[in-house]
Structure formats: C-alpha cells, structure tokens
Amino acid sequence: MIRVLLADDENLIRSALAALLALEEDLEVVAQAASGAEALAMARAHTPDVAVLDLQMPDRDGISVAGELATVLPGCAVVIVTGHGRAGHLKRALEAGVRGFLPKTVSAPVLTDVVRTVHRGGRYVDPELAAEAISAGDSPLTPREADVLELAAGGAPVEEIAARAHLSPGTVRNHLSSAAGKLGAANRHVAVEVARRHGWI
Amino acid sequence: MIRVLLADDENLIRSALAALLALEEDLEVVAQAASGAEALAMARAHTPDVAVLDLQMPDRDGISVAGELATVLPGCAVVIVTGHGRAGHLKRALEAGVRGFLPKTVSAPVLTDVVRTVHRGGRYVDPELAAEAISAGDSPLTPREADVLELAAGGAPVEEIAARAHLSPGTVRNHLSSAAGKLGAANRHVAVEVARRHGWI
DNA sequence: GGCCCTCCATGACAACCGTCATGGAGGGCC
DNA sequence: GGCCCTCCATGACGGTTGTCATGGAGGGCC
Numbered sequence: 001m002i003r004v005l006l007a008d009d010e011n012l013i014r015s016a017l018a019a020l021l022a023l024e025e026d027l028e029v030v031a032q033a034a035s036g037a038e039a040l041a042m043a044r045a046h047t048p049d050v051a052v053l054d055l056q057m058p059d060r061d062g063i064s065v066a067g068e069l070a071t072v073l074p075g076c077a078v079v080i081v082t083g084h085g086r087a088g089h090l091k092r093a094l095e096a097g098v099r100g101f102l103p104k105t106v107s108a109p110v111l112t113d114v115v116r117t118v119h120r121g122g123r124y125v126d127p128e129l130a131a132e133a134i135s136a137g138d139s140p141l142t143p144r145e146a147d148v149l150e151l152a153a154g155g156a157p158v159e160e161i162a163a164r165a166h167l168s169p170g171t172v173r174n175h176l177s178s179a180a181g182k183l184g185a186a187n188r189h190v191a192v193e194v195a196r197r198h199g200w201i
Numbered sequence: 202m203i204r205v206l207l208a209d210d211e212n213l214i215r216s217a218l219a220a221l222l223a224l225e226e227d228l229e230v231v232a233q234a235a236s237g238a239e240a241l242a243m244a245r246a247h248t249p250d251v252a253v254l255d256l257q258m259p260d261r262d263g264i265s266v267a268g269e270l271a272t273v274l275p276g277c278a279v280v281i282v283t284g285h286g287r288a289g290h291l292k293r294a295l296e297a298g299v300r301g302f303l304p305k306t307v308s309a310p311v312l313t314d315v316v317r318t319v320h321r322g323g324r325y326v327d328p329e330l331a332a333e334a335i336s337a338g339d340s341p342l343t344p345r346e347a348d349v350l351e352l353a354a355g356g357a358p359v360e361e362i363a364a365r366a367h368l369s370p371g372t373v374r375n376h377l378s379s380a381a382g383k384l385g386a387a388n389r390h391v392a393v394e395v396a397r398r399h400g401w402i
Numbered sequence: 403g404g405c406c407c408t409c410c411a412t413g414a415c416a417a418c419c420g421t422c423a424t425g426g427a428g429g430g431c432c
Numbered sequence: 433g434g435c436c437c438t439c440c441a442t443g444a445c446g447g448t449t450g451t452c453a454t455g456g457a458g459g460g461c462c
Contacts, residue, residue: 010284015309016217019224083211083284108216142439155390158419169419171441177420187420187448189356189390343409359449370449372411378450388418388450 002119003030005048005076007039007065009057017052017111024112036060043073050115055082055089063089067096077118081111087133088199090125101125139200140182148175150201153192203320204231206249206277208240208266210258218253218312225313237261244274251316256283256290264290268297278319282312288334289400291326302326340401346380349373351402354393 004021006029008014018029031046033039036057043051051069053062066078079100080093090101099118102111103126114124141149151161158176162169176188185191195201205222207230209215219230232247234240237260244252252270254263267279280301281294291302300319303312304327315325340347345366352362359377363370377389386392396402 010305011308012282012303012305012312013214013217016214016221019221019309020217023220081213102213104211104213107212108220111213144440155386155388155394157387167440168442170443173420174422174441177422180420185356186358187356193356345410368410369412371413374448374450375411375452378452381450 002027002050002115003046003048004028004115005031005033005039005043005046005051007033007036007042007051007057007062008054008081009034010054013054020108021052021112021115027112027115036062036065039065040068040072043069043076047073048076050077050079050119052079052081052111052115055080063093063096063098066093066098070097077121079111079114079118085126085129085132086197086199087129088139090129090133090199091138092199094125099123101129103129139195139198141179141195141200145175145179145182146195146201148172149179149188149192149195152176152188153196153201155189203228203251203316204247204249205229205316206232206234206240206244206247206252208234208237208243208252208258208263209255209282210235211255214255221309222253222313222316228313228316237263237266240266241269241273244270244277248274249277251278251280251320253280253282253312253316256281264294264297264299267294267299271298278322280312280315280319286327286330286333287398287400288330289340291330291334291400292339293400295326300324302330304330340396340399341383342380342396342401346376346383347396347402349376350380350389350393350396353377353389354397354402356390 004027006014006018008017011034014032018032021027021029030048031042033042036059039051039053053065055062062080066080069076069078077099078097079102080098081102081104082089083104085103093101100114100123102114106126117124139146148161148165151164158169158172162172165172180188180191183191183194185194205228207215207219209218212235215233219233222228222230231249232243234243237258240254254266256263263281267281270277270279278300279298280303281299282303282305283290284305286304294302301315301324303315307327318325342350349362349366352365359370359373363373366373381389381392384392384395386395
C-alpha cells in the first residue's frame with residue numbers, strides 16, 4: 001500500500017483527486033493539505049511515501065515545498081501537478097529533487113502510474129513539457145534583468161521600478177530594453193508575458 | 202438518478218471530478234467533454250439533466266456554452282465551476298441562464314449538493330462571490346472602452362489597436378485614458394489587470 | 403421641436419518610454 | 433600583470449503614450 005499526501009489549495013479539486021486515487025487498490029490518501037505550510041506539517045505528522053503537490057498555492061509554490069521536503073523527509077518522493085506547464089518551472093522542480101512533473105491535462109491513469117513509478121524510485125516528466133524545456137533552454141536573462149522585469153510585471157511606471165530596485169530610471173529602461181530584445185518582444189509588457197510563459201520570472 | 206454532463210479541458214481534473222460525482226448514489230456521469238464544442242455535441246447526444254462546465258476552456262468559455270445550451274436543451278440545468286471567481290463572470294453567467302456558480306475552492310459536498318439543487322429547479326451561487334458581485338456593481342466601461350481595452354490586453358502598441366478597431370490612434374488613446382481613469386489605474390496595463398480581475402473584459 | 407445627456411471621434415501638447423553610445427567593475431584565462 | 437568578456441550603470445535622442453479641449457451623432461424627456 002502506497003501512502004499518499006495530497007496538497008492543493010482548491011478544495012474541490014483536492015477532494016476530487018483524492019476520490020480518484022482512492023479508487024486504486026494499492027494507493028491510500030493518508031493526508032490532505034490546502035497550503036504549502038500545511039503540507040509540510042502533514043508530511044511530518046504522517047510520513048507519506050509520495051507527496052502530490054499543486055504547483056500554485058497561496059503561501060508558497062510547490063517547488064519550494066518540495067525542496068524543504070527533500071531535507072525533512074528524504075524518503076518521500078514528490079510529484080508536482082500544475083495547471084499551466086512552464087518549462088522553467090520544470091527545470092527548477094528537477095533541481096529541487098522533484099521526481100514527477102505533470103500538467104493537469106494528462107489523463108487520470110497517468111497520475112496513478114506516476115505515483116507508483118516515483119514510489120519505486122523512478123522518475124517521470126510529461127514528454128511534451130520535457131521537449132519544451134530542452135528546446136527552450138535556460139533563461140537568457142541576467143539576474144538584474146529578471147529582477148527589473150519582475151518589478152515591471154504589475155504595469156508599474158519606470159520611475160517606481162527604479163525606486164524599488166535602487167537604480168537610475170535610465171538603467172531600468174536599459175535592462176528592460178535588453179530583456180525585451182532577448183525575448184523577441186516589442187515592449188516590456190509582452191516581454192513580461194513571454195518570460196512568464198517560460199517560467200523565467 | 203440525475204444524469205450529469207461534465208466538461209473541463211484538463212483531463213486529470215475532469216476525471217477526478219467524475220470519480221467524485223460517481224461516489225454519489227443518485228448521480229451518474231453520462232458524458233464528458235474537453236472543450237466547449239464537444240460539450241454541446243455531447244449534450245445533444247446524451248440529453249443530460251445537469252451540465253457541469255468549467256469556465257475556462259480553450260475554444261470558448263463556459264458561459265457562451267451555457268447560453269447556447271439554454272436554447273438547444275432548455276431542460277438541462279447548468280452549473281459553472283471556475284478557478285478564479287470573478288464577479289463580472291458571475292453576472293454574465295446568470296444572464297445566460299446559469300443556475301449554479303462555484304469557485305473551485307469550495308468543498309466537495311457543496312458541488313454534489315448544488316447539482317441536486319439545480320436539478321430540482323433551484324439556484325445556487327457561492328455566497329462570497331455573490332457579495333463581491335453586488336458590491337462591485339456593473340462595469341463602468343462603455344462598450345468601446347471595453348473593446349479597446351481588450352485589444353490592449355496583449356501589450357500591443359496603440360497603432361495596432363487602432364488598426365484592428367478601425368479607429369484613429371488618438372481616439373484609441375482617449376478610450377484607454379478614460380477607461381484607466383474609471384478604473385483608478387495609472388496606465389492602461391494596470392487598467393487591463395483591474396478589468397480582468399473584475400471580469401469586465 | 404428644443405433641451406440635455408452620454409458616447410464617440412479627432413488633433414495638439416507634454417511626459418514617458420525604448421534605443422543607442424559610452425564607460426566602469428569584476429571574473430576567467432594565458 | 434595583461435587581455436578579453438559579460439554585466440551593470442548612466443545620460444542624450446526620437447518615437448510613443450497619456451491628457452486635455454473640442455465638436456458631432458444619437459437617444460430620452462418635456
């Protein structure tokens with residue numbers, strides 16, 4: 001019997017996934033959590049074999065939870081499930097020791113199979129996402145460019161970004177321009193979109 | 202026995218919800234669909250009693266599907282389920298004849314109860330969302346302002362928006378400025394964010 | 403009809419943003 | 433040390449954007 005921890009902030013989805021996993025005879029959902037912090041607490045309390053984490057949770061993302069889980073409970077394999085599959089997230093997840101990475105578009109049997117696979121010590125990442133991650137490669141943005149672009153994500157004017165980053169407005173414009181050029185974007189706003197789509201910010 | 206149609210583009214979530222509903226003795230999932238068009242086709246073929254539709258689907262949103270369903274299959278009650286609950290969407294959904302409206306954060310028993318409620322002819326909207334919709338009120342944007350703001354959503358330059366809307370660039374700027382003013386936004390990009398958050402575009 | 407209101411459309415002006423050229427700071431390599 | 437490279441920072445220039453004042457079109461109301 002594989003003991004599973006399930007974490008997702010959307011109660012309906014979490015309950016539904018629990019119902020789905022419970023249909024399998026060799027799987028048992030021993031704990032559920034609605035946030036990253038709760039997931040860690042539940043993991044300590046119930047020592048599950050496999051943790052299935054949603055990527056997006058209100059307090060912290062599933063990847064940082066996975067990273068902490070790797071030190072707290074090394075024997076527990078982690079599977080990340082996400083609505084929007086971004087190549088950058090996959091890369092960060094694998095660096096954090098995640099053993100399975102799936103978009104929510106996969107069919108139900110895939111999830112149960114992946115839970116079994118990672119429990120046996122195997123790995124699984126969605127083939128389409130893997131291809132995208134390989135072709136996309138690393139982020140072309142320098143650290144400052146990524147910082148500034150992130151601050152620009154809310155649509156803030158340049159001067160406000162400059163104040164927050166402790167930079168001259170001219171420097172901010174330059175970083176934004178450089179980032180937009182690297183991302184093939186006509187202006188910083190579409191640059192933000194592109195970077196988000198790739199998981200680079 | 203209540204015959205249910207389930208539509209959601211994320212296969213995993215759809216399967217999980219199906220498993221959840223199948224646990225209830227008085228509910229039966231008679232058809233599933235991964236897109237709006239498929240949902241309509243399935244509805245014609247299987248004449249379900251209740252349709253549970255995701256708000257966001259690749260081809261068309263759940264509300265437009267609900268509107269068409271109301272004419273094609275008047276006896277079928279519609280429940281909309283959504284990840285991000287926006288007040289504007291709720292309003293549009295009710296105008297389209299939707300009888301139930303839920304965010305995915307609700308607990309599992311709520312969904313099954315709502316399916317039963319709408320099947321009996323009742324209605325249900327999430328209380329928190331209802332309160333937000335009432336306090337938020339109608340969109341303050343004029344039709345043209347909403348059109349132009351929607352075209353600006355991708356970060357396109359003004360001239361491109363003007364070409365698509367068959368307007369002068371000056372007029373486009375004016376509409377954007379007016380919309381931003383009404384929304385309390387410093388520029389059109391945050392205006393887009395605000396309008397999206399309220400479901401006005 | 404006459405009046406008022408909102409919405410739509412346009413152009414002028416100032417402020418903002420993207421691009422360029424330039425130079426300093428730090429790390430890898432011979 | 434000397435060289436080269438990338439990253440970071442700054443200011444000047446031209447195009448784009450946001451704001452304002454203005455006027456026409458259409459609908460509701462007396």
